[in-house]
Amino acid sequence: MSPMTSAHSSPLTDRPQLGLRERKKIKTRTAIRDATYALIKEQGYDATTIEQIAERAEVSPSTVFRYFPTKEDIVLTDEYDPILLEELRKRPADEPWMESLRYVMRLAISAGLAEGPEVVRLRSHLLVQVPAVRSRMLESMSVTGRMLAEAVAERNGLDRDSLEARVYTMSLIGGLAEISLYWAENDFKDDLHDLLDRTLDVIEHGLPGKNA
Amino acid sequence: MSPMTSAHSSPLTDRPQLGLRERKKIKTRTAIRDATYALIKEQGYDATTIEQIAERAEVSPSTVFRYFPTKEDIVLTDEYDPILLEELRKRPADEPWMESLRYVMRLAISAGLAEGPEVVRLRSHLLVQVPAVRSRMLESMSVTGRMLAEAVAERNGLDRDSLEARVYTMSLIGGLAEISLYWAENDFKDDLHDLLDRTLDVIEHGLPGKNA
DNA sequence: CGTGAAATGAGAGTAACTCTCAAAATCTAG
DNA sequence: CTAGATTTTGAGAGTTACTCTCATTTCACG
Numbered sequence: 001m002s003p004m005t006s007a008h009s010s011p012l013t014d015r016p017q018l019g020l021r022e023r024k025k026i027k028t029r030t031a032i033r034d035a036t037y038a039l040i041k042e043q044g045y046d047a048t049t050i051e052q053i054a055e056r057a058e059v060s061p062s063t064v065f066r067y068f069p070t071k072e073d074i075v076l077t078d079e080y081d082p083i084l085l086e087e088l089r090k091r092p093a094d095e096p097w098m099e100s101l102r103y104v105m106r107l108a109i110s111a112g113l114a115e116g117p118e119v120v121r122l123r124s125h126l127l128v129q130v131p132a133v134r135s136r137m138l139e140s141m142s143v144t145g146r147m148l149a150e151a152v153a154e155r156n157g158l159d160r161d162s163l164e165a166r167v168y169t170m171s172l173i174g175g176l177a178e179i180s181l182y183w184a185e186n187d188f189k190d191d192l193h194d195l196l197d198r199t200l201d202v203i204e205h206g207l208p209g210k211n212a
Numbered sequence: 213m214s215p216m217t218s219a220h221s222s223p224l225t226d227r228p229q230l231g232l233r234e235r236k237k238i239k240t241r242t243a244i245r246d247a248t249y250a251l252i253k254e255q256g257y258d259a260t261t262i263e264q265i266a267e268r269a270e271v272s273p274s275t276v277f278r279y280f281p282t283k284e285d286i287v288l289t290d291e292y293d294p295i296l297l298e299e300l301r302k303r304p305a306d307e308p309w310m311e312s313l314r315y316v317m318r319l320a321i322s323a324g325l326a327e328g329p330e331v332v333r334l335r336s337h338l339l340v341q342v343p344a345v346r347s348r349m350l351e352s353m354s355v356t357g358r359m360l361a362e363a364v365a366e367r368n369g370l371d372r373d374s375l376e377a378r379v380y381t382m383s384l385i386g387g388l389a390e391i392s393l394y395w396a397e398n399d400f401k402d403d404l405h406d407l408l409d410r411t412l413d414v415i416e417h418g419l420p421g422k423n424a
Numbered sequence: 425c426g427t428g429a430a431a432t433g434a435g436a437g438t439a440a441c442t443c444t445c446a447a448a449a450t451c452t453a454g
Numbered sequence: 455c456t457a458g459a460t461t462t463t464g465a466g467a468g469t470t471a472c473t474c475t476c477a478t479t480t481c482a483c484g
Contacts, residue, residue, distance in 0.1 A: 427482105427484090428481105428483095429480100429482080430480085430481075431480070435475090436474090436475090437472105438472085439471095439473105440469105440471085441470090442467105442469075444466090445466095446463105446464090448461105448463070450460080450461070450462085451459085453456100453458085453459100454455105
């Protein structure tokens with residue numbers, strides 16, 4: 001049932017060995033998520049209720065809510081954020097900022113694709129179609145952005161909460177968010193790494209041929 | 213009850229004279245909004261229900277939902293967006309892009325403040341405190357961003373739906389959104405025009421002392 | 425085992441939204 | 455000014471995401 005268990009190790013997919021209870025929790029979590037994806041594929045997002053999800057995942061509705069605060073979270077939670085932040089901080093301090101960023105974002109793309117292409121597509125599709133999901137994603141990205149802002153400030157010797165660091169970061173986040181949307185709207189035919197490069201280029205140098 | 217009726221005219225507050233029906237609709241709309249603001253000030257956002265709002269505005273709950281699709285929308289709808297877009301398009305084509313942008317954003321700030329400082333503050337406060345409101349705002353800004361992207365593309369001779377225009381625009385939107393949040397989090401003590409200038413500076417030139 | 429802690433299930437409750445249909449207000453012709 | 459068409463409103467029932475509480479089960483660990 002689980003999409004794919006790659007043989008090689010990666011900083012984003014490795015887990016330390018856990019106790020038995022923890023492992024069961026993870027199992028439940030993915031069971032809920034798998035059930036959700038399956039149901040959405042069959043009926044669409046809105047038509048899928050928590051009750052149905054609970055039933056198919058063989059848990060009670062209460063449990064579903066214990067694992068995910070909202071329905072949207074079932075679809076899009078990526079628990080990578082802290083790991084990515086970590087990776088970013090581990091980059092050498094003399095590496096050009098944009099390169100560090102590119103490296104980490106590539107990591108994120110790979111991690112996403114490793115979950116299986118169908119899942120990524122379904123998710124991006126929902127991002128475009130369902131406002132609540134898109135909304136929740138923006139919100140979650142802005143939380144990530146807040147942490148990222150601290151890393152950015154740290155690296156550039158700015159104040160932790162400076163407007164400048166926050167604006168820069170959110171502008172980054174906003175730009176990056178468009179990648180998923182653009183990709184999904186254009187039927188996933190572009191290569192994500194290409195889109196990333198083009199995006200970072202715009203962020204670094206502005207629009208091609210700007211400033212009339 | 214209505215906050216303030218300025219004597220001088222402005223492109224964002226003027227309305228053509230409307231039929232009687234239309235005028236009543238506007239009255240209902242602002243009645244609902246005023247009731248909402250008052251109740252939130254008394255009880256907070258979450259404790260305020262649609263039923264209470266309807267009661268105080270002297271309409272039925274059904275009517276509230278007819279005027280505003282969600283509770284969050286009652287708080288933050290700004291109907292300025294199309295007008296701002298219009299203003300932006302009217303700027304001379306040879307004006308540097310950043311200056312056009314600055315001009316329009318200044319207009320937006322003035323229009324916002326013209327509603328009355330308490331309203332603006334309450335709104336920004338909610339933006340920080342209530343996730344659902346913040347979320348809805350990001351969503352609505354991203355819709356605006358979409359339209360803005362077309363204007364940007366047009367002005368810079370890019371394709372209507374080019375990734376570049378969209379990334380640039382959303383990055384802009386993301387940065388601008390931070391202004392409200394930063395302002396509210398720092399107890400409204402900064403001058404909004406200053407924050408705008410600093411923000412546009414970051415967007416145009418990147419972080420001060422960047423690129424290690 | 426058996427004891428304490430953590431996870432689950434069951435159920436009741438709230439409130440935001442949706443839909444439908446009938447009553448009321450408003451516009452438009454004659 | 456009135457009659458009829460149209461638009462706006464209210465009333466009410468229904469759905470569903472989400473919250474809270476409490477009893478029961480499951481698991482860890484000595």
